[in-house]
Amino acid sequence: MEFLRPADWGEALAAKAAHPTAVPIAGGTDVMVEINFDHRRPGYLLDLNRIAELREWEVGEDAVRLGASVPYAQIMEGLHRELPGLALAPHTVASPQIRNRGSVGGNLGTASPAGDAHPALLAAGAPVEAESVRGSRLIPIDAFCTGVKRNAPAPDELIRAVHVTKAAGPQQYSKVGTRNAMVIAVCAFGLAKRFAELCAGAANPIHDVRGTASYRKHAVGIMARRALGWTWESYRRGTGRGAEGVA
Ligand SMILES: Cc1cc2nc3c(=O)[nH]c(=O)nc-3n(C[C@H](O)[C@H](O)[C@H](O)COP(=O)(O)OP(=O)(O)OC[C@H]3O[C@@H](n4cnc5c(N)ncnc54)[C@H](O)[C@@H]3O)c2cc1C
Incomplete structure (x- = not known):
């Protein structure tokens, strides 16, 4: 397995174009589980951890452009006013250690129907910004997941950010699992008051x-x-x- 470590976003896009089968790794909380259990043995791992802009967000007039690798812990702490639904959901995600690493970009990348970021993004109608060396595009959130663990980006594309509309009213998140903590959702519900x-x-x-x-x-x-x-x-x-x- 070859480990690719781009120093910036341009290098990351070039690496993905050169190796479309490369598996991006952000927090690694899904990727490393798959590798450790031998469910996946990629030829290339594309490490996104040196790319600062993926861990940043910009608060605009109407929406927040949330970098793909911003960890849940920072969303809970820094965006609970602008994005209450998305900041509530990670309270139910795993443990503090996982919340310090796991990201919305990774949740979208995994595209599991149990992903806790999905209901809040769907309720807010948040388009996903995907980019490749060919250019950048916005994928509507309801077209992003194309099936269980399948998503819309092309093999040479990476997720750059999600554009989440700032809350105009209360938002809520609810999840059912076998217990209250450290549990994957059986089903979940997100509400944005529109x-x-x-x-x-x-x-x-x-x-x-x-x-x-x-x-x-x-x-x-x-x-x-x-x-x-x-x-x-x-x-x-x-x-x-x-x-x-x-x-
Ligand atoms: C103990 C444990 C408990 C967990 N509990 C929960 C839970 O309660 N709820 C929940 O939703 N999840 C849970 N997870 C799963 C995981 O933490 C989340 O899915 C998290 O959001 C993944 O983010 P990450 O940054 O670690 O992704 P990674 O593992 O780095 O990547 C996940 C996928 O996304 C792709 N990817 C990452 N970044 C990009 C990018 N910029 N562009 C394109 N593709 C990209 C990767 O190639 C990979 O396919 C749990 C995991 C563990 C180990």
């Missing part, structure tokens, strides 16, 4: 003297958000009744 946006998008209001169509669309979104909040509060209190007031 209810208001979806209601406004579905509305097709008239435009008349009482209000413009765009004002009505906007108002539907606000009322939907308020009504959902009231319903949730009433559900939590167990009263079964909605809010008394009107907006």
